[in-house]
Amino acid sequence: MTGLSPAARRLVDEAFADLGPMPIVDCHAHVVGLGSGGSGAAVKPSLLTWRHPVQRVKAGVFVRASGTGDFGSFDRDYVEKLVRQARDFGRPVKLHILAMDHRYRPDGSIDGEGPEFYVPNELVVRLAREYPDVFVPVISVHPDRPGALAELEKWAGQGVRYVKWLPNVQGMDPSDPRHDDFYRLMRKHGMILLSHTGDEKAAAPGANQALGNPLLVRRPLDLGVKVIMAHCASSGRSADLDHPGKKADNFELFLRMMAEHRYLGLLYADISAATLANRGSRTMLELIRRPELHGRLIQGSDYPLPAINCLIWMRPFVKAGMISKEERQALNEIYKSNPLLFDLVLKRTLRDPVTGERLPGGIFTADPGLSAPPAEASPASGSPAPAG
Ligand SMILES: [Zn+2]
Structure with a gap:
C-alpha cells in the first residue's frame, strides 16, 4: 500500500479498524x-x-x-x-x-x-x-x-x-x-x-x-x-x-x-458482485x-472481476449519496494500486445515505467453515422436507 495519499490511507485504516484479530x-x-x-x-x-x-x-x-x-x-x-x-x-x-x-x-x-x-x-x-x-x-x-x-x-x-x-x-x-x-x-x-x-x-x-x-x-x-x-x-x-x-x-x-x-x-x-456496475x-x-x-x-x-475496469462504476454510489466525491477519488487511487483491497474498502465505505449505517465488520471475517451446524438443523429422517 506504499504510495497512497493520506486520504486513501485513512479510508483503508477505517475499513480495517473494527475487524478484530481474525483474518x-x-x-x-x-x-x-x-x-x-x-x-x-x-x-x-x-x-x-x-x-x-x-x-x-x-x-x-x-x-x-x-x-x-x-x-x-x-x-x-x-x-x-x-x-x-x-x-x-x-x-x-x-x-x-x-x-x-x-x-x-x-x-x-x-x-x-x-x-x-x-x-x-x-x-x-x-x-x-x-x-x-x-x-x-x-x-x-x-x-x-x-x-x-x-x-x-x-x-x-x-x-x-x-x-x-x-x-x-x-x-x-x-x-x-x-x-x-x-x-x-x-x-x-x-x-x-x-x-x-x-x-x-x-x-x-x-x-x-x-x-x-x-x-x-x-x-x-x-x-x-x-x-x-x-x-x-x-x-x-x-x-x-x-x-x-x-x-x-x-x-x-x-x-x-x-x-x-x-x-x-x-x-x-x-x-460478491453486489458492487458491480450492472x-x-x-x-x-x-x-x-x-x-x-x-x-x-x-x-x-x-476476483478477477474487481480487477476488470469496465465492471467497476462508482458514479451510482456517489449519486445515491453512499460515498462522497472525495471518497470516490481515494477509492480510485486504491483501485489502481490494489483492486482486491479496493473491493473490500469500497464495501466497507458504502453507507445508507439516510442513517449512515454500513455493513458490519463481521461480514469480512466470517467463515461458516469455522462454526458447527446447530443440533436442531440435523435432518430427522435423512430425507428432505417437501418444498414450501
Ligand atoms: Zn464467481
Whole structure:
C-alpha cells in the first residue's frame, strides 16, 4: 500500500479498524489459467482465436487483469499478482480460490458447451499448499462426473472443506434427488457448498439460468449440508416454485430462503458482485438495510472481476449519496494500486445515505467453515422436507 495519499490511507485504516484479530476471509476468488507452465487449467480454444472476436476480447480482458498481457506466463503471473495483492493488505487474509469442473451430461460424458474456464482441483489444492498464508482451496466436483463420490472423498481426506458449483453453466440441478448421496457424503465430511445463485453473465454463452434459482438449494440444506448462496442471487428472475405459474426476482427468492427458520446455521450468502456496475447501488443498499441478514453474509470479491475496469462504476454510489466525491477519488487511487483491497474498502465505505449505517465488520471475517451446524438443523429422517 506504499504510495497512497493520506486520504486513501485513512479510508483503508477505517475499513480495517473494527475487524478484530481474525483474518479477513474472501470466500469467492477465481484462479483462471491457460495451462501455461503445466498448471492443468484450460480455456475453450475459441476464447483465444480471432474467429470468435467477442470471446477473444473477453480473454484479452482477463489477460490484462493478470497484469502482464503475456499468454506464455499467464498462469504464474495471475497467481503471483493475486498473492501480492493479498499480502499487501498488511494483515492476515484468507482467499478461497475456486476450482471449476466441466459440465457433464447425466450419462457422465463431458459436455463441451460448459464453462469457458476449466480449473482442476489439483491446481487449487497445490496453490493452497504453496501459499498457505493466503489461499484456501475450494474444489469443484460435478455430481454427474464419473467417480464423483470418490473425487469428493479424496479431497475431503486431504482436509478440503469447500465445494464450488456454478449450476447455470456446469448444468447440475441442485434440487435433483440423484445428488442425495453426494450431499450425504458432503455432510459426513462437514463440507460446505458454495453455489452460484441468480443469473450468470460472466462465463456463459450457453447458460441455463433456471438452475440459478435460489429455491433449488433446499435439497442439500434439507440433508444438512451447509450452503453459501453466491452473490445473494442479486440478478435475474426465476420461476417461483412455491407458487406455480408465477415468477419472482431471484433476490426476493434469496430473501425467502434466508427467512426460513430451519436453515439458520446452515444457509449463508456471499456479497460478491453486489458492487458491480450492472447492480447499480440497489443491491448494496438493500443489504445494508437488512441487519437480520448480516450475521449470515460473507465477503466475496469474485476476483478477477474487481480487477476488470469496465465492471467497476462508482458514479451510482456517489449519486445515491453512499460515498462522497472525495471518497470516490481515494477509492480510485486504491483501485489502481490494489483492486482486491479496493473491493473490500469500497464495501466497507458504502453507507445508507439516510442513517449512515454500513455493513458490519463481521461480514469480512466470517467463515461458516469455522462454526458447527446447530443440533436442531440435523435432518430427522435423512430425507428432505417437501418444498414450501
Ligand atoms: Zn464467481
